[in-house]
Amino acid sequence: MLVEIKNKEMVKHLKKLAEEEGVDVNELVTDLLAFSMDHAIATLAMRRIEYALINEIIPSIKSAEVNIFAARNQITNMHADILEDPDRALAISEEAGKIGEEVAFGNNNNADDE
Structure with missing residues (x-):
């Protein structure tokens, strides 16, 4: 695939960087694009994980926690x-x-304990 960079300043800096690194400018640009794509994919994956945590996993854990304490509350009341x-x-x-x-x-009010 052929990619054309029209920004003359960017071309100049890419050529200089490639020269400093001792690689062909096309190789340098290919490596930069690969890095950029890897970063974009990783960022997308992290956003999906964040969504799952916030909207699915944490609410499920909170719901289970509330249910466990509600059951414990009922058992304690039956014992009482x-x-x-x-x-x-x-x-x-x-x-x-x-x-x-x-x-x-x-509620974490400990007014009775004070």
């Missing part, structure tokens, strides 16, 4: 229900609710 001491059952239930809320809504 079978306790004979209502105060202890209420304390466990409230704690499970706080954990579930932190995970589901990202």
